[in-house]
Amino acid sequence: MTATHHTPDLFALSDIRGPVLRPGDEGYAEEVAGFNLAALHTPDVVVAASGADDVVAALRWASATGTPVAVQATGHGANFPIEHGLLISTAGMTDVRVDPERRTATVAAGAKWRDVLAASAPHGLAPLNGTSTDAGAVGYTVGGGLPVLGRTYGYAADLVRSFEVVTPDGLPREADPAHEPELFWALRGGKGNVGVVTSMVTELLPLRTVFGGGLHSPGENAEALLKAWAEWTRTVPEEMCSAFGILRLPPIPQLPEPLRGGFWARVAITWTGDPDEGEQLLAPIRAAAPVAVDLVEEMPYTAMDRIYMEPQDPLPARESCLLLRELTADAIRAFLDEVGPDVPDCPLLVAQIRHMGGALARPARAEDAICARDAHHLLETVAVLPSPPVAAAVERATASLHTAMAPYGTGRTMVNIHGTPGDAADRARAWTPEVYDRLRRAKRTYDPHNLLRFGHTV
Known part of the structure; x- marks a missing residue:
């Protein structure tokens, strides 16, 4: 069926309890907006579902009219604009x-x-x-x-x-x-x-508490810290979860001083065991490079946002990921050549490598469609897109990084952080052929x- 480019008769949606909105209606813009402002949606109809019955009615109408359907809750996962069709917003279903x-x-x-x-x-x-x-x-x-x-x-x-x-x-x-x-x-x-x-x-x-946070070193120490972290990940127990990242942080008030506006190499950790044991395990990382900002502490589980300090306000963003089968010396060199201290004009806000393995490598109790269990690490990038020239530079930098790291990858991505999906072959990279x-x-x-x-x- 072809996409709907007009607003079909909405009579069948009249029994929906939540608002049914069309372009120009009061509340339409707020209902279609999501966290990622790079994906500005313009559906023909948006149903702000108040519960499961509204979703049933909306889908029955879509099926009867041949109208394509999109779904959005928070919009964190939005990776390209939705044009025409029906958008079901579940943002009001928060129970x-x-x-x-x-x-x-x-x-x-x-x-x-x-x-x-x-x-x-x-x-x-x-x-x-x-x-x-x-x-x-x-x-x-x-x-x-x-x-x-x-x-x-x-x-x-x-x-x-x-x-x-x-x-x-x-x-x-x-x-x-x-x-x-x-x-x-x-x-x-x-x-x-x-x-x-x-x-x-x-x-x-x-779980009530965790031991975690970020160890931040000036960005010029990225190579020493990354090499030490890569070696460290070969020996730590699976209760230790961590990531190495290179951060080019904007000068915005949401970030604490002195991180604000800085260029940093960071190791973020989360440890579920005894905090003293976690501190001992961190010794090789602390010794690898000078730590300028230490935010590692025991914290309530509810404070987990402190660990990665991701933005909490909507913004236009581009993300990507690549699953890695190994993190060799050559892979480290390739990564740093693309996003390290010698690339001062790199437009990526975050270029991060997460440690996988442990329970992530074990099969689920019930078979599922996840195809990342063979990855030892995951490369992910995030960039903010304030203008078209920056967006173009981000695309070039992302493509160049993925090309450089492809020899060390599994050939796949994770669907949630794949970024804007391309053709069928590109979309298929989130899963094995089977x-x-x-x-x-x-x-x-x-x-x-x-x-x-x-x-x-x-």
């Missing part, structure tokens, strides 16, 4: 219910991780969130979900017990290992290809008319 006895949380489609944290922390429990608790929990999880504590506990999708999902025919379904197992499989790592999740039940962890083919079969089963065609789809 979180915690069962402290079973250590589970039932999380609605629009809830952020900080909503889950707020509900679970009073019970001494915590979810497997990522580096920003401002991100939507469901969207993050259906992409697999790479947590801060991934080496220790695995992917966020590994802890999901069930999904409530509406398939594009408007049929509400429950997906778990016993009911709709193929749908359950595709929703854990297959992103938004087979349905619109309205809620999920996920396990929680008995998993990609299986996702395509699932897509034909649950979305035969390809209504869910926006975003990173197959």
Whole structure:
């Protein structure tokens, strides 16, 4: 079917409880806006869903009219503008219910991780969130979900017990290992290809505090710190989760002094064991280069945003990632030649290598569509796009870095941080050929008319 370039009759949407908005309506611009301001959406219709019934009605209308559908909660994962069609906004669906006895949380489609944290922390429990608790929990999880504590506990999708999902025919379904197992499989790592999740039940962890933060050294020490960190990652236990990053920070008030406006080499760590033992493990990193800003401390789990200090306010951004099979001396040299101290005009805000392995390398209890378990490290970049010339420079720098690091990669990416998807071959890089083919079969089963065609789809 072809995309809809006009607004079809909206009579069938009249029983939706939430607002149904068209371009020019009051509230339309606010409802379609997301965190990533580089993706400015202009759908023909936006349904601000108040609950699962609204999602059912919206999808039945879309199916009947042949209207393509996009879904957005927070917009952290938005990677290109949505034009025409129907946008289902789940931002108003933020309910979180915690069962402290079973250590589970039932999380609605629009809830952020900080909503889950707020509900679970009073019970001494915590979810497997990522580096920003401002991100939507469901969207993050259906992409697999790479947590801060991934080496220790695995992917966020590994802890999901069930999904409530509406398939594009408007049929509400429950997906778990016993009911709709193929749908359950595709929703854990297959992103938004087979349905619109309205809620999920996920396990929680008995965690109140972590030991973590960032060790920052002036950027000219990047080579010494990266070499030491790469060697260190070969020996640390899986309770130690870390990343090395080169940061070119803007002079904005949201960043603390003296980091603001600086060029830094950083090792960010999160340790779930005894803080004293964690401090001892950090000794080789502290000895590798002068530490100018030390933000490592024991902290409440609810303060996890301190570790990676990701932006909390909407901005135009470009991200990318590449899974690495090894981090050799040659790989380190290639990385530094692209983004290190000798490249002063590098436009990338963050160029970071995360340590994988541990629980991230082990199979899930129930088969899933995640294809990153063979990676030893993950390369990710983030850039802010204030103007077209900067955006062009970011694209050049990103492409050059990926080309330089390709010999050390697995050939794949992670769907959540892949960045703007290109052609079919580029999109397929988020999965192995076998998993990609299986996702395509699932897509034909649950979305035969390809209504869910926006975003990173197959």
